[in-house]
Amino acid sequence: MKQFNNLYIYMRVFNYVGKNIRRTPYQALAATMIMFLTFLTLLMFLLVALGSQKILQYFESKPQVIAFFKDNTTQQDVDLIENSLNQTGKVKSLRYISKEEAFQIYKDLNSAQPEMYEVVTSNMLPSSLEVSTNTLTDLNYINDVLSKEPAVRSVGFPKDVVQNVLESTSLVRWVGGIIVGFLIVFSVLIILMIIGFKIRIKRNEIEIMRLLGASTWFVRAPFIWEGITYATVGAATAWIGSYIVIWYFTPFLQPKLSEIPGILPVSPLIMLQLLLVVLTSAMIIGFIGSFSAVRRYLK
């Protein structure tokens, strides 16, 4: 019997939440819209962060430092350099390109213009070593190591591109993190204010319910669930909004990012994972905001 009573109490709590929301629709709308804005920003930031991560991975998968050898370099010299690079622990892959292979690559690149390679022989092109590092931040170190090798004539290192990618992703993370952090705090405070306001205007009702023998939980739970409802509804609509934004912009962005695999179109699995992330975050934000209000105003 007690279990049934508990069930009725739970059902009644959700019934009260529905009534509270219906009776103050403008406050409910304002709270949900703030949550929508917060979670839309969060989702956009997460999508940009995931995209920039893919771009980083793409650059990291490419040979990023190319050491061009002097003509008299022997295979033993190359082996020694490869060993010393492997010992740094920063190298993901190494690929030696002989003069003949370099000539073949040159020919392939200029296949449409035979006059470009008719006068060129394999001897004219240097052999080289292509190095990929584990992270882009290791590139400077590898560049320094290779530059000091006597067998190396020059080192090709797209320093500006790497620097730009690193700075951009770092900026995205910092600015996005600060904006999202600010919006999360703002959302918690908005929920705290709205629920606090509702507690104040329902003071009479709360007093009566307590005198009638309502448990502390029964009095508090509808307010807490109300805050959670605003946050989760806001998060869910923001997720739908972000999906629409992605769907709209994918045809424009896809050709520009076609070189980078796995970035567009965004996988539905990733979107589902993001939905889980924002719904969980929303429940936490809603709970913190409304619980703080209940603790503060319902003593």
Added chain:
Amino acid sequence: MSQSIVKFENISKKYGSTLAISDVNLEVEAGEFVFLVGPSGAGKSTLLRLVAKEYAPSSGKILVFDKDIADIKSGQLPFYRRKLGFVFQDFKLLDDRTVFENVAIALEVRGHSDVEIVKEVEKILKLFEIWPKRNLFPNQLSGGEAQRTAIARAIIGKPDILLADEPTGDLDPQTSWGVIQLLNEINSWGTTVLMATHNVEIVNTLKRRVISVRDGKIIRDKKEGKYEIH
């Protein structure tokens, strides 16, 4: 021999530096109808609120159902309050709920099912002759109808003690008599009634136990008393 249901032992209550109740000793037996009379600010409402454990006494001990209510933990307080019923001068009905919903809330907080609530509320509203008004809101009711609704809400949970704080204070004499007859009937079912009032006519006509309070002290306690506050 009747059993004591409420017992005050040397109770004092201070609000800041103001002494509202001073060294009160009082015993109410189960099934009694007790009037608390006295001028405004005498301490009548404070006595009722102390029984409800809305306040803790500054000193002394209050025994209700033979248990010191100071020992009731906050988690157990709702269960204690379910044994009490409350009626107020200003009715304290919820303006955004109908008569039916105002009465139903007393059972909702206890976890009764919807079927039980509908059955019980219908029964009590018919008994109190306010069933036809069940879909009206408090501001659409007369004073008497509002107080009947409030009393229905107070007793639907079948409390052992009914605490009524000037329930006829805002009502005309005729309506007041209707409310008193209702409280009298509730008392006849076995519910102990503690009622604070200024209504001389009612107190003198009913000839029930009358406790006179003045300046926070009990100055008179008579079994078939009259309204005397001096």
